[in-house]
Amino acid sequence: MNAGLQIGDVWVPGRVLTAPMTGITDLPFRVLASRLGAAYVATEMVAAAELARARPDVVRRAAVGEGLPLTVIQLVGRDPGAMAEGARMAEKAGADIIDLNFGCPAKEVTGAACGSALMRTPDLACRLIEAAVTATTRPVTVKMRLGWDDASRNAAELARRAEALGVKAITVHGRTRQQFYTGSADWRAVGEVKAAVSVPVIVNGDILTADDARAALEQSGADALMLGRGVYGRPWLAAHLERALADGTVLEEPGREARRDIVIEHLRASIAFYGMPLGLKMFRKHLGWYVEQAPWPEDATERRAAKSRLCRLDQPDEVEKALTELWGLVTLSSNSVVDIQSQLAEADAA
Structure with missing residues (x-):
């Protein structure tokens, strides 16, 4: 496994990434995980419209800190104008990479036609991508699911359109929105996205151990992997899996x-x-x-x-x-x- 990942003009010094998670990846967590060796830890999901209005609690979610290897700010929204302004503000705040959320399955998010609900409205998703890419000089990435449900698995097609609009990397959680977190992540299905685009593809879902990491990469053909719930109570996990993938070393859990x-x-x-x-x-x-x-x-x-x-x-x-x-x-x-x-x-x- 190579040492890092190129996303636009940004070199990520590792291939085990940590997902944006609301209420989890705040600045204290990101600083700690980075100190323990994580190469990439995204911010909590940030509402683009509220960031544009500088709502204090939303600005806090996008807080950046000194000494982090890089800053990835994830935006969520459904209005292209607000997404553009959010991207501009994220760049001004110090974002190295701006990620767009097309994957959150939470009802309060999809009910507002955001997150994975955008898998049902790919034309709107593309307008959001175009707005963000046009508004910022930073690489824009997208995190999505396989589709809304099994009858509409459109991740590969949306990924092709996203790449054509200038997206520099795509993360795919191997479930549909209707699955939420039930069943098992379909890593092989992520391979369809990998085959559809030339930008880096990152596989996400159910990666908890070194064996999981190897299997996810092998089955998907992805360029990197992203951890989610596996880091709960284990902020050192990204660094441990990075080492395991690099040289086979399985590090002991902290004493x-x-x-x-x-x-x-x-x-x-x-x-x-x-x-x-x-x-x-x-x-x-x-x-x-x-x-x-x-x-x-x-x-x-x-x-x-x-x-x-x-x-x-x-x-x-x-x-x-x-x-x-x-x-x-x-x-x-x-x-x-x-x-x-x-x-x-x-x-x-x-």
């Missing part, structure tokens, strides 16, 4: 102390970025996944009980103490938590 330090780094960064109590509230879902994904305690029932207990704590120091005790540790290494709060503060001020 107790290393994992605890990662969790606390993430907690402190979330609080630095959002403030209290919002920072702790935003972090709780991550905390739950960290506890679920850890092998301690061995008993799953105990882990679930611990997750429930820790996620009810309302002070950061209580969370740090309880997690340390849960995983049988005593003190936090003084130099183990990197100082990313300053990066987050700078980005928030910008």
